[in-house]
Amino acid sequence: MDYIMETVGLRKAYKGNIIVDDVNIHIPKGEIYGFVGPNGVGKSTVMKMILNLIQPDAGKVQLLGEKVTNHSYEIFKKVGSIIANPYFYDKMTARQNLDLHCEYMGFPNKERIDAIARAILARPQFLILDEPINALDPEGIREMRNLFQKLNPEDGTTIFISSHILSEVDFLADALGIIFPRAFHIQYWV
Template sequence: MDYVIQTKQLTKTYKDQHAVDKVALQVPKGSIYGFLGPNGAGKTTTIRMLLGLIKPTKGDITIFSKSLTKYRLDILKKVGSLVENPSYYGHLNALENLEVYRILLQVPKERKQEVLDIVGLSYAAKKKVKNYSLGMKQRLGIAIALLGDPDLLILDEPTNGLDPSGIQEIRQLIKRLAHERGITVLISSHLLGEVDQMADYVGIISEGKLIFQDRIEKLRQRAQAKIRFQVKETEAAWNVMLAQGLKADREEETITVQNIDKEKVASLIEKLVHHQISIYRVEELTQSLEEIFLQVVKEGQGNVSKTMEG
């Protein structure tokens, strides 16, 4: 697999405390990589090291197959970023703000209108930024990050503080950038449900350690589906299930069966009916992604990180 970002043993220590501890990121080319973790887990510190804003205590960073230490300026020319709050001049309009960065990046003037079109801000190009909504300011920040026509976009909590409409706008924009323009996007967040709607891959960091990294489908597969039966005679039904070799948890009026597929559910219902046991309800219980996230964080604390398969 072709990785745009790879880190080895990436560590940042402050006064003997590991803010980031031996992190091994692998961000595939052309993907949207969700970098997840609770607040204070080490996401922003990692991103700042990727952008050369702070130096690692130890470890290596490779971007575009080049060492960040040796080729920092060449690499960063192809990287756009939005870390925490976007930088802008409130008394200037969007075009004037972009002109400041255009001069610094030495890109053609027409690029300003191009990025405004990409982020959907052309209609407000001459409106003072201090009068923008928070969502508009975030989109302007992304427009600034896109000015240099980057191959890699790094966004730190870009939907933080936005209302549902603003979150949806940013989400759709990020998906377009990756899928239509081929930009690799690393996006950090503390909300798994948000990342799940756009990411292809996910890495979870907790207490500075990378505890999970793989396709997001692999994370979903960790959810253990359960089937709950509400029956008239729970003890009799429970005995039937045990006789079938099933793992079943009995309560007063319900029995919950774990790791059972559709065919076994149908067969079990037939067995219960055969034994003249009345069935009132059959329902599937699944873990939410947030529950899986919390479970992974809990299990992963202090453990060695899981690296990407394939």
């Protein structure tokens, strides 16, 4: 099977406390993968390790067929992400922030700025979104769901979404990974 992202044996501890242990995720190209669990159990930590924002204590990440290392700059030009809160320059307009994002991602098609948010602006092959429906009203959730379902087949984007709302992610995702408190277990449903 052609996986766009794989983790094998990821482990991370902070101050002697194991946050995630033996994380194994395999996401086939073109899927919407839901990563579900209560707040505080390590979803964001796993996503940060995938994006090389923090280093795992053990294990490895493969993204777009390449092992992620400290020198994996080119891989991340094909990845869109929003982890926790997106950061923007306060003194710049929204359009200026998105223009700058296009520049550092090496994406010349700035016409997309008018309609699509920063994480999906450059038509990423792999999109990682940490709690994207958090605090949205039902209409906002519906709009996000429609956007994800449109991006997936139109742009061929594989999407990795975390949430603590199982019912919403289950409605959207092709497969689910569930993280539990104190011990980390992934279950895979199709």
